[in-house]
Amino acid sequence: MVDFTLRAIARDDLGKGASRRLRRNADMVPAIIYGGSKAPQSVSLEARELKKALENEAFFSHVIKVDVDGKNNNVLIKALQRHPAKGHVMHVDLLRVIAGHEVTVLVPLHFLNEKSCVGVKQGGGIISHTMTEVEVHCLPKDLPEFIEVDMAEVELNGIVHLTxxxxxxxxxxxxxxxxxxxxxxxxxxxxPRVAVDDEEAGEEAPKDEGEESAE
Known part of the structure; x- marks a missing residue:
């Protein structure tokens, strides 16, 4: 299991102007830690450290340790605000994780054995994903980094449901x-869509004059 730790600095200079200055001058990202019995706390995260962590899929479904001036906070990412054009993170909402209190988190799906899937190898089928993540409810200690979807025994025209x-x-x-x-x-x-279209076209094709006269 991956261990994520971010360093943060408490901040008192709030507002949109302060956030812009923070991102521009200090290469930091404004964030807020909230939830539990404690008051919300505004902090600053190192942009480079955050960017590296975000490259790992597990970061979004993992309890993260945030060290705020030497004090540890266990949190989950609840929201990311990104720049609409450039895509970089502009603000982060972090929810405190309380031991013994259940959390609701989006967890990615990992699809296994797609190449050896029965419906693909024997039926010539194509696999389509209708979901890439699911929302789970559990205690923080039970939170999975991902959930596996085994496609090995799924036949042609078969469907995998949540259950x-x-x-x-x-x-x-x-x-x-x-x-x-x-x-x-x-x-x-x-x-395959092409095969389906060809089959339907064959069923709807009219008989030619030679066939009609032969009858």
């Missing part, structure tokens, strides 16, 4: 808590 996912102990899907009608598809194996 087909194997979840770690203590982890539940928030969608399924809303009822059976929220058992959404995660992935499917379907015939």
């Amino acid at each position: 087909d996912l194997k979840l770690p102990k203590g982890v539940s899907l928030t969608a399924l808590a809303q009822g059976a009608d929220h058992d959404l598809p995660v992935a499917n194996v379907h015939a």
Whole structure:
């Protein structure tokens, strides 16, 4: 399991102007830590350190340690505000993680055995992903970095639903808590579109004059 630690500095200079100066002059990113019984705390994160951490997929579904002037905070990323044109992070919302209190987090899906999938090898099918992440509910200690989706035995025209996912102990899907009608598809194996179009065209093609006269 990856261990993420970020260094932060508490800040009192607030407002949009202060945030712009922070990003421009100090190569820092403004952030806020909130949640739990403590008051929200405005901090500054090192932009370069944050950028490197964001390159790892697990960073978004992992309990992160934020060292604020020597005091440790366990947090989860709840929101990132990015520049609309340049894409760099402009602000980060960090939610405090309290031991024994359940959290709700988006976790990425990892699709396994796609090349050896029955529907692909024997049926000539193509795999489509209808989800790339799922929302889970669990204690912080049970939070998975990702959830695996095994495609090995999925046949042509087969569909993998949320209820087909194997979840770690203590982890539940928030969608399924809303009822059976929220058992959404995660992935499917379907015939190539070209083959389907050709088959349909063959069924609809009119008989030529020679065939009609022969009858």
